[in-house]
Amino acid sequence: MGGIWSGFLAALQWDMMLFTLIGVVAGVTIGALPGLTSTMGVALLIPLTFGMRPEVGLAMLGGIYCASTYGGAITAILINIPGTPSACATVLDGYPLARKGEATRAISVATIVSCLGGLFSTVCLLFLAPPLAQLSLRFGAPEYFLLAVFGITIIVSLSEEGLEKGLISGVLGLLLSVVGMHPLTGYLRFTFGQSFLFDGVPLVVALIGLFSIPEVLELVSSESSQSVEVVGTYTGRPLQHLKEALTLKWLILRSSIIGVIIGIIPGAGTDIAAFLAYNEARRASKTPDEFGKGAIEGVAAAECANNAVTGGSLIPLLTLGVPGNAVSAIFLGGLLIHGLRPGAALFAENATITYGFIFSLFLSNILFVPVGFIMARYATRILRTPRSVLAPAIVVLAVIGSLAIRGLAVDVFLMLGMGLLGCIMKYNGMPAAPMVLGLVLGTMAEGELARALAIVRGDVLAFLLQLVTRPICIVVLALCVLSIWQGISNQAKRKRSVGQEA
Amino acid sequence: MTNDAKARDRKLALVTACISIGLIVTSFSYPAQSSGFPRILSVTLLGLSLLLLWNQRSVPKPDVEDSKEPPVTVEDAQATSGNGQAIWKSRAFWMFIGTLIYAGAISILGFFTASFLYLLIATLFLGQRKPIVVTLFPIGLCALLYLLFRVVLRVAIPSGFFM
Numbered sequence: 001m002g003g004i005w006s007g008f009l010a011a012l013q014w015d016m017m018l019f020t021l022i023g024v025v026a027g028v029t030i031g032a033l034p035g036l037t038s039t040m041g042v043a044l045l046i047p048l049t050f051g052m053r054p055e056v057g058l059a060m061l062g063g064i065y066c067a068s069t070y071g072g073a074i075t076a077i078l079i080n081i082p083g084t085p086s087a088c089a090t091v092l093d094g095y096p097l098a099r100k101g102e103a104t105r106a107i108s109v110a111t112i113v114s115c116l117g118g119l120f121s122t123v124c125l126l127f128l129a130p131p132l133a134q135l136s137l138r139f140g141a142p143e144y145f146l147l148a149v150f151g152i153t154i155i156v157s158l159s160e161e162g163l164e165k166g167l168i169s170g171v172l173g174l175l176l177s178v179v180g181m182h183p184l185t186g187y188l189r190f191t192f193g194q195s196f197l198f199d200g201v202p203l204v205v206a207l208i209g210l211f212s213i214p215e216v217l218e219l220v221s222s223e224s225s226q227s228v229e230v231v232g233t234y235t236g237r238p239l240q241h242l243k244e245a246l247t248l249k250w251l252i253l254r255s256s257i258i259g260v261i262i263g264i265i266p267g268a269g270t271d272i273a274a275f276l277a278y279n280e281a282r283r284a285s286k287t288p289d290e291f292g293k294g295a296i297e298g299v300a301a302a303e304c305a306n307n308a309v310t311g312g313s314l315i316p317l318l319t320l321g322v323p324g325n326a327v328s329a330i331f332l333g334g335l336l337i338h339g340l341r342p343g344a345a346l347f348a349e350n351a352t353i354t355y356g357f358i359f360s361l362f363l364s365n366i367l368f369v370p371v372g373f374i375m376a377r378y379a380t381r382i383l384r385t386p387r388s389v390l391a392p393a394i395v396v397l398a399v400i401g402s403l404a405i406r407g408l409a410v411d412v413f414l415m416l417g418m419g420l421l422g423c424i425m426k427y428n429g430m431p432a433a434p435m436v437l438g439l440v441l442g443t444m445a446e447g448e449l450a451r452a453l454a455i456v457r458g459d460v461l462a463f464l465l466q467l468v469t470r471p472i473c474i475v476v477l478a479l480c481v482l483s484i485w486q487g488i489s490n491q492a493k494r495k496r497s498v499g500q501e502a
Numbered sequence: 503m504t505n506d507a508k509a510r511d512r513k514l515a516l517v518t519a520c521i522s523i524g525l526i527v528t529s530f531s532y533p534a535q536s537s538g539f540p541r542i543l544s545v546t547l548l549g550l551s552l553l554l555l556w557n558q559r560s561v562p563k564p565d566v567e568d569s570k571e572p573p574v575t576v577e578d579a580q581a582t583s584g585n586g587q588a589i590w591k592s593r594a595f596w597m598f599i600g601t602l603i604y605a606g607a608i609s610i611l612g613f614f615t616a617s618f619l620y621l622l623i624a625t626l627f628l629g630q631r632k633p634i635v636v637t638l639f640p641i642g643l644c645a646l647l648y649l650l651f652r653v654v655l656r657v658a659i660p661s662g663f664f665m
Contacts, residue, residue: 047657048650048655050655050657051654051655051656051657052655164550164553164554164557165511165514165554167550168514168518168547168550168551168554171543171546171547171550172518172547174543175525175540175543175544175547178539178540178543182535182536184535185533185535185536187532187533187535187536189529189532189536189537189540190525190528190540213598213601216597217594217597217598218594220593220594220597220628221592221593221594386628386630386635387628388624388625388628388629388630389625389630389635389639391597391624391628392620392621392624392625392628393621393639393643395601395604395620395624396617396620396621396643396647399604399605399608399613399617400613400617400647400651400659403608403613403659403660404651404655404657404659407657407658407659407660409605409608409609409660412605412608413602413605416598416601416602416605420598427510428510428511428514429507429511430514445539446539449539450535450539458535
């Protein structure tokens with residue numbers, strides 16, 4: 001309890017509140033601008049956290065994550081373009097509402113339910129994460145190795161565009177993670193004599209390149225006009241709609257639970273949660289025919305669920321070190337930079353930092369309500385930010401972010417190289433998210449495998465026997481099999497539905 | 503899937519297969535204890551590349567449906583449109599080349615001077631003609647980053663002739 005209280009007090013300090021607010025403002029802006037994603041926003045702004053106390057840095061990143069997940073709703077409603085993938089389901093009813101002249105109503109309800117969904121998921125994070133972290137104390141090297149393998153199996157479910165390409169992307173990420181010293185022997189691999197690779201490919205540099213450069217090049221190559229057509233306007237009397245939002249209490253509860261569960265399940269993201277909650281809302285509605293034509297329940301369900309994912313996705317990350325999606329993988333990078341390792345120690349030895357961060361998420365979810373209302377008034381101006389300004393600004397931020405990590409100019413070229421790789425992958429329809437998971441989990445998988453083998457003195461048979469006899473190993477193995485089976489069956493379903501549509 | 507996409511997948515599979523073979527060969531130069539994991543990964547990559555190649559082996563004749571399929575990305579649009587715009591004529595290509603030059607200039611001019619020049623040139627290159635935006639945006643962003651990284655966070659950023 002002492003840790004929770006000190007974390008609560010830490011979250012109330014002025015710098016925590018200030019940087020959470022900065023993160024929220026940045027997050028809503030990033031979310032509202034089509035083409036800029038939560039993943040890119042968090043990756044670009046991690047370097048800003050270097051000089052901060054860990055809890056302050058994490059609070060800012062949390063602000064960006066929560067607020068950018070919500071921010072996508074503004075563009076989804078006003079211009080029919082989801083600012084982030086999480087707002088894809090919001091478009092279905094948000095835009096028709098704006099066309100009817102009810103943009104203010106749609107944005108107000110979306111903002112309030114996003115806040116409630118986010119708060120619900122943070123409560124779940126606060127109460128579910130510590131017991132799960134306690135469980136991680138029983139984990140040894142074989143369990144951690146299998147956990148990393150479980151994380152890697154998530155790649156199967158992340159490979160929406162084709163299983164082979166997703167797996168290739170994941171394996172390339174794993175191969176990038178083995179560059180540098182072997183975790184036990186210290187032998188240098190694939191460094192080609194370059195000293196800047198001795199410590200491996202810097203995670204944050206790679207992530208910045210992978211997520212920002214392809215976005216920039218797509219922005220500048222787009223032939224569309226520099227400004228967008230805004231259908232509705234937000235005139236701003238949000239409290240008028242507070243009562244309406246609260247009448248949807250059962251829908252909010254259902255969508256929040258869906259969001260948290262989807263967040264905890266590695267591989268499933270905010271977009272999946274939003275669509276699932278949307279479908280459930282339509283199924284439960286007395287007027288399902290209204291969905292797609294401007295039903296406020298549709299907007300509420302999608303927005304509530306996608307924000308409920310945020311806290312849920314941090315549960316496996318903070319407790320077991322398994323990032324469920326690309327954003328939480330980047331969060332792991334943020335934790336490691338500050339010398340924090342997920343697991344029981346995070347909640348015991350660094351309780352102030354961890355609980356401070358969790359309490360800052362409450363603040364983020366509350367703060368984006370006024371920030372969202374204010375920024376929605378100026379959405380027209382924000383959306384008209386010319387690409388000629390936006391694209392070079394992102395490049396300069398990416399460059400300073402890469403430089404700030406080790407102060408090496410060569411890291412800028414490394415970042416650009418990863419960016420080029422990201423562009424090639426995008427061009428070939430290869431998803432980047434599996435590569436991020438591979439890059440993050442590869443180090444853990446190799447290190448734990450080496451330690452587990454060292455314990456049994458290199459006897460592979462004894463190691464394999466451990467994997468099928470230790471109780472936790474059996475459970476994690478079963479989860480791996482389940483994850484692969486689910487991914488493959490989802491792929492088959494997708495192929496069948498594409499075939500039927502054709 | 504269009505023939506164009508299939509051809510791209512085949513090229514991709516061949517490139518990743520070549521990379522994996524290179525990595526397998528390189529991994530044999532390391533001690534067994536340190537090369538086992540990368541070798542397993544390289545072999546897996548080779549297997550996946552061959553699987554991708556195998557799945558894209560059949561080349562259907564171009565049919566009406568294929569040609570009607572809308573291009574998915576900007577690159578697709580460029581590749582499939584009648585314009586046939588070469589990559590070196592695209593704005594994205596020159597933007598990337600400009601960024602490479604900018605990265606190289608950081609070591610000589612320092613981050614802030616190089617960034618100011620890059621922002622100025624890139625803004626003009628991307629079609630911005632408003633004098634206020636062209637001048638104030640690079641100055642404003644550089645000043646903000648200087649304040650944030652040098653003054654507040656005290657992060658070591660490469661300096662050059664001026665700053």
